Amino acid sequence: MSEELLEEIRCIGCGSIIQTEDKEGLGYTPNSALEKGLETGEVYCQRCFRLRHYNDIQDVQLTDDDFLRLLNGIGQEDALIVNVVDIFDFNGSLIPGLHRFIGNNPVLLVGNKVDILPKSLKRGKLTQWMRERAHEVGLRPEEVILTSAKKPNEMESLLKTIEKYRKGRDVYVVGVTNVGKSTLINAIIKSTAGVQELITTSQFPGTTLDKIEIPLEDGRFLIDTPGIIHNFQMAHYLGKKDLRLVAPTKEIKPxxxxxxxxxxxxxxxxxxxxxxxxxxxxxxxxxxxxxxxxxxxxxxxxxxxxxxxxxxxxxxxxxxxxxxxxxxxxxxxxxxxxxxxxxxxxxxxxxxxxxxxxxxxxxxxxxxxxxxx
Known part of the structure; x- marks a missing residue:
């Protein structure tokens, strides 16, 4: 298939434009896999296919500038910004200068992975602390929400809050790598459309390579953006095996x-x-x-x-x-x-x-x- 015909075909896992020529490049998929994908309506790049079926993570060469350039365009849109942070690594998952990129758009600050925190931690105390830290870096969220992509009732509550503030606009979901952004969106898709694991997710930084647009009922979009890479995150110094040890998946026992x-x-x-x-x-x-x-x-x-x-x-x-x-x-x-x-x-x-x-x-x-x- 010619490259001209592939221009509008994107991987439904990571958002990359599909191509069949450069095996090392983003969006590569073999011709045979592309033809099969077009028949089923589910086209994945080879990287996402291997991630989904073999949990095999392949390194991606993208610069911080690439991520920031995409984020920079959000300020020109009329949209609701959902900024996802990892409660377990709050300081490491804040985006420096986010308020400068998003213009006058309203922001929801969403603390993900609340399920791993000890039950002795009071939600009210944590949300107040998060709001204070956000104010220190110039962010003025409309609301601070705690959630877990693993709990359907948490997703319902988050969706209601998003609907309350979006007022017929697109929704951009932003965050640094490894905060569980795509997992969160998968949970939202599952709860609204019954579609499971549409977006490629993994524990490893840099899974979403380009923005992915998920249609909403009123013709607007929920848009998943690539994670911004923070080179001072612990995750960037760890191998695959170690990441599984360090990133908690169950409630922490003090x-x-x-x-x-x-x-x-x-x-x-x-x-x-x-x-x-x-x-x-x-x-x-x-x-x-x-x-x-x-x-x-x-x-x-x-x-x-x-x-x-x-x-x-x-x-x-x-x-x-x-x-x-x-x-x-x-x-x-x-x-x-x-x-x-x-x-x-x-x-x-x-x-x-x-x-x-x-x-x-x-x-x-x-x-x-x-x-x-």
């Missing part, structure tokens, strides 16, 4: 550690927490249940890491240790109930005055915030 000053906790081999100064105290860790936590003496912690990274301390895996960024130290003097947050990994809650340090891969943030729980 673990409590009684520590004396001069002790260290390792969160796998991805992060480190030092208790430098203070009275014996309890520290509560909130990370994926699949991450092993190890305690050691602070004075021997660096030596312990050098010896056990990729072995006792995983992730990263042994064959990835040589490429894994060095851990960088952030020190904090704590005077009130505080969370020390390791972006994309989780947090440790402190309830007594002390001096601590958090270590994370170079480029990944360690920040403090007022304790959420």
């Amino acid at each position: 673990k409590v550690y009684q520590l004396n000053a001069g002790q260290t906790l390792f969160l796998g081999g991805l992060a480190r927490f030092d208790f430098i100064q203070g009275d014996r105290a309890s520290f509560v860790t909130y990370v994926s249940n699949d991450i092993d936590i190890h305690r050691t003496k602070l004075e021997k912690a660096s030596e312990f890491y050098q010896k056990h990274a990729g072995g006792l301390l995983t992730p990263p895996q042994l064959d990835e240790v040589s490429d894994f960024p060095e851990l960088v130290r952030f020190e904090f003097s704590v005077k009130e109930n505080t969370d020390i947050v390791f972006a994309g990994l989780g947090w440790i809650t402190i309830t007594t005055p002390c001096v601590v340090a958090g270590w994370a891969p170079k480029g990944v943030d360690v920040i403090r915030r007022k304790a959420l729980i």
Whole structure:
């Protein structure tokens, strides 16, 4: 089939324009697969086909500029913007300067993956905290919503809120990579049209390659956009196996550690927490249940890491240790109930005055915030 005839055919998984010439390029599919897809009305690029059937992720070469250029055009539209963030990695999933890209369009801030947070976390407290953080970066959401793509009743509630604010306009769904944006849209499609897994989803960054338009009943569109890549997200330093360990899929079970000053906790081999100064105290860790936590003496912690990274301390895996960024130290003097947050990994809650340090891969943030729980 000639390339001219393919111009308007897009992969229904990721939105890329289908092409049959360049095996390494976006939207490639073999001629035989294209013909079969045209017969069934479901055309997928080879990358999405392999992702759907074999969970095989293929790297995509797109620049941050490509994503930003697409986002920039939204400001010229009259639309409702639904900004999806990962509650578990809120700071890592904010889009810097989003308010500058979207013009005067109204925004809903949607915190996804609420199902993995401990039930002890009160929703009202979390939504208020999210609103305050959004205001700090210049975003003024009409409403802050907590949701889970896994729960149909949550999807119904989200749809009602979207309908309330869109007022006959298109809806653009935006977010950084890995916040569960496409999974959320699949859940919306399933609840409105009974169509399952139309958009390609995976745990891995960069699945949606171009905007995908899903028709709404009134002739307008729900538009899924590519995730903007944040190079300081923990996900960008992890292999496929490790991503499955780090990204929680079930409710997190907090673990409590009684520590004396001069002790260290390792969160796998991805992060480190030092208790430098203070009275014996309890520290509560909130990370994926699949991450092993190890305690050691602070004075021997660096030596312990050098010896056990990729072995006792995983992730990263042994064959990835040589490429894994060095851990960088952030020190904090704590005077009130505080969370020390390791972006994309989780947090440790402190309830007594002390001096601590958090270590994370170079480029990944360690920040403090007022304790959420």
